[in-house]
Amino acid sequence: MDQKTPSSVSALENSDARARGVPDHKSAVEWLKSRGIQDVECIVPDQAGVARGKMMPTEKFARSPSITMPTSIFAQTISGDYPPEDGEFVYDPTDGDLIFDPDYSTLSIVPWASDPAAQLIHDARHKDGRPVDHAPRQVLKRVVELYERKGLRPVVAPEIEFYLVKPNTDPDYPLEPPIGRSGRPEIGRQSFSIAAVNEFDDLFDDIYDYAEAQGLEIDTLIHEEGAAQMEINLLHGDAVDLADQVFLFKRTIREAALRHKMYATFMAKPMSGEPGSAMHIHASLVDTETGKTIFSDDEGNPTKEFFYFIAGHQKYLPAVMCILAPYVNSYRRLERFSASPTNVSWGYDNRTVGLRVPHSPPSARRLENRIPSSDSNPYLAIAASLACGLLGLEEGQHPDDPIDGSASSLPFDLPRDILGAVTLFEECEPLSDIFGKSFVSTFRAIKQAEYETFMRVISPWEREYLLLNV
Incomplete structure (x- = not known):
């Protein structure tokens, strides 16, 4: 249309x-x-x-x-x-x-x-x-229902990163930043730059108009580290509703970008030398009877349930990595000494760990899962993150000690490729019980087939380094 x-x-x-x-x-x-x-x-x-x-x-x-x-x-x-x-x-x-x-x-x-x-x-x-059972929206509903049986309601707030790029009709050519109102493409890092956002004011006006027309609730818009890399944060709320909003937002942002002769891409690593794009998921749990968070006690201190929730993420995130990073390209984002986490460590207001506890009042205490990439299905990514936390509550284990300094030099805790990630998921019985046999077998088959398709393509790296040297 x-x-x-x-x-x-x-x-x-x-x-x-x-x-x-x-x-x-x-x-x-x-x-x-x-x-x-x-x-x-x-x-x-x-x-x-x-x-x-x-x-x-x-x-x-x-x-x-x-x-x-x-x-x-x-x-x-x-x-x-x-x-x-x-x-x-x-x-x-x-x-x-x-x-x-x-x-x-x-x-x-x-x-x-x-x-x-x-x-x-x-x-x-x-x-x-x-x-x-294997429909993504139903998968998330089933995880939410498991919480409801415990008298709990998950509250989530996704943050979606994406790149604006010039139209690219030939996949053999690398992507390039678009031209803003100054007539020049971005160079260098422009984190949190208002001027860099203003380069695309007309586009963002349309995004806000489109969002308002659909009843989608934007919290903030910022410029991220990469060239023409942006982030939109959504207001917190019901898990299924927020997954719906991310699903619709992705479509909205792409449509608005096309109107301005640009592409918006949610690839995890669209350009070499630029940071990857994530979909961070903030999550907390509310008691359905009292309406209060279970992560803080009456004195404002963190509860044992809060630490169980963290421990569940630490233990099971590697096994749901194929959902949080669902493509071959997703694993290019995970680089040590970059903004992308490569571990399941946690810390207070620490952006080098996979699990961050943001500074907040006790009533808003929450866990930020920084591992999902922006190419993930929002229904499945939120379901996977909540499933990890649910298992943590059920098992009652405690997390490692929080990391105070940089965690960038720590060893990889996460799978490095999609096939290894799928194997971990398939072999994890507690997660298979939550997601169901139908979903696990379907998702595995899809990811293996996608990998076989990828392996048929010869990359520029292979031509550059192997053509005349081996």
Whole structure:
């Protein structure tokens, strides 16, 4: 679809652009018709966090809100292929369709559409009503439900880093920073530079407009270390809702960048010599009866549950690394003596460790997981981080001592490649019990197939150093 001008975006903006209060199908149809919505994008996040789905005219949506799509939608690799039959994973194209039902709380407008359009995230189920266990949104819901059984509610706040780059139509050429309003590309480090953000004021105005039109809640926007590398922080809240917001934000930022003849990329390491991009996840736990954090006692001191939560991350993060760093490129980000952590150490307000406890009042005590990369699926990354913390609570172990100084010189605690990471995940029984056999086998097959596709490509490094020397 063509993109809207800012004036056409504002025509659809209103205080309830995101239909948080819509309880059912009838109310949703009224919401759509009152705004003159012509088309509804029925979308679902796949294993990579890519939006799949169907476009429906509003009239057809009014008659039947559910859609059907093949079971293969959750078995696709990032290159669009399907894993071969292998072990426990078998993709059978004769399995038939899955049914996708709308979550009306996610209904919002599509502000960049040429004609008035709305979007609606759907959940997958089998024909007998069972949820699809390996669907990413369902995986996160299952982890949240495990907390609910303990009388706890996870509260999360993601931070999403990304790069703006010049359009790149030939993958053989490296990416380059875009040209800002000064007419020059960035050089050197511009961390927290307001002037560097101002280079792209028009773009960020559109991002804010698009976000407001969808009811997405930006906390802060900053310039990160890399050339034209930015970070958007979201307000804390419900885990599933925040995963939805990250899912929609990625799409929003890409669309806004395209309008300004740029690409926005969430690759973990898009450019050599520049820092990688992360998706840090801040998490705390609230008692559902009292509404208070369980990480601080009445005197404001950290509780044993807080330390159990940290210990669970320390123990199990290496085993979920294939989810937090899901591609070959993801592991290029993990460099010692860089801003990217290579360990599962923890510390107070220490950005060289994988697990940071930010300075905060006792009521906001939380743990920041700095290991996930920005290319990870937000549903799965949040689920993986929370699963580690959940196991820590159940096992009641204590973490290592906090790191006071730099942890950059410490040995690697994390897998160095995707195949090793997948093996750790598959062999970890406590995590397999949480994620389910269906998800583990599907995810493993996808990652192995993606690796085989990668191995068919000869890199410039191989031509540079092997061509005439070996």
